[in-house]
Amino acid sequence: MSESDHGETNRRDFLYIATGAAGVVAVGGSVWPLVSQMQPNEREKAAGAPVEIDLSAIEAGQLITVVWRGAPYFIRKLTESEIKAAEDAGQAEFRDFQPADERIAAPEGGSKEWTIVAANCTHLGCIPTKIDTGFEGWICPCHGSKFDVTGRVTKGPAPINLPLPPFAFADADRLIIGADKA
Template identity: 40%
Template sequence: MSNVPVNNGRRRFLTAATAVVGGVGVAGAAVPFIASWNPSARAKAAGAPVEVNIGKIQPGQLIRAEWRGKPVYIVRRTEKTVSNLAKHDDQLRDPDSEKAQQPVYATNAYRSIKPEFLVALGVCTHLGCAPTHHAGDFDQFVEGVPNGFFCPCHGSKFDMAGRVFQGVPAPLNLVVPEHSYINDDTLLIGVAQGDA
C-alpha cells in the first residue's frame, strides 16, 4: 500500500458526480414509468374519460375539450341565459328533448346536470360540421335569441341548451355526452353521473 495522501476534495467531487448521474438515471427511468399510468392515445380515442378543469370559466365563456376524437363544448351559461331558455320553446324542433340525445339525468329544460353548465358535443347533427358559438350576436340568426350556436356549413341553429331550431337541416338536438362532476372545479366527460 502506498503512502499517497488522500485527496478529500476529489473524493467529494466524484461522490457528488456519481450521485447526480444516478439521480438523472432514476428520473429518466421514472418518467416513462409514470407516463405509462396515463391512458394511451388509443384508450382516449376509444372513450377513456377526460377530466376538464372548469373552475376558471367565466359566465358566458365556452371552452373546448376532446373526447373520443370529437370536440366537446363546455359553456358556463349566465343566469340570464338560463332563465331565457324557455322563451323560445315554440321555435324549437324538440324543445323537451324527447329524442334521446342526452343521458336520462340531463333530460330536463337545461339538458345538463347543473343549469349553469352546458356540456355538448360540438358536432352538428346534420352532417357533422362544427357549429360556432355566438355570444351576444346570435339574434342575427334567430330574432330575439342573443346566444346560441350556428353551423355555417348548412345553416343549422341551436340554442344554449343545444336544442335545434325548426326549419334547419339538422334533425336532432346536439348530443350531450355522459358526464359527471368530481368536484366544483372538475368535470369528467365519459362517466355517467352516479358512476363517478
C-alpha cells in the first residue's frame, strides 16, 4: 500500500459521526459546527438519545468512530481474515476471555462482521489506535495495552475487554447505538 493510500485510509478511518435519529453523517470535524449550533436543551437531548449510523459506505477493514452520550465508540467492519484470526485464537491469548462470536455482530440475516465497542481503554481511558496485524486490532498509546479485532485485551495493563454498548440493527445498513437489542 502506498503512502497516499495510507493517508486515504486514515482519513476514512476517522469519520466521526454525531447524530440523532435523523442520521446525520459527517466527515472529520465538520460535525462539530452542527453540534455547536444546537441550543443547550437540544444538545442535551442529542447527548442522551440513541445514535443512528449509516453503515452502507463502510468497507471491510475500515474503522469509524462515533460519539454517543459524549463518549467515543468504535465501529469496525472486519475482514474475513480478521474474523478467522479472532475465531481461531485460543483462550490463553486473552486476559478476559469471551468467545469471538459473542463480540462480532450482524444485522438480521446478515454476516457476522461488525465489532462495536467502547473506544476508551479499560486501563485509564485513553483511546487506542487501530493496527492491522490480522489478529490484534488496537494498541493503546498510553501504556501499551493491546486488543484483538473484537476488542478483547491481549496484552498490557488493561484489566478487561473494551465494553460492548447497547445496540441494535434497524436493518442491514443501519445501526443504532443506545438501543436495546431486538
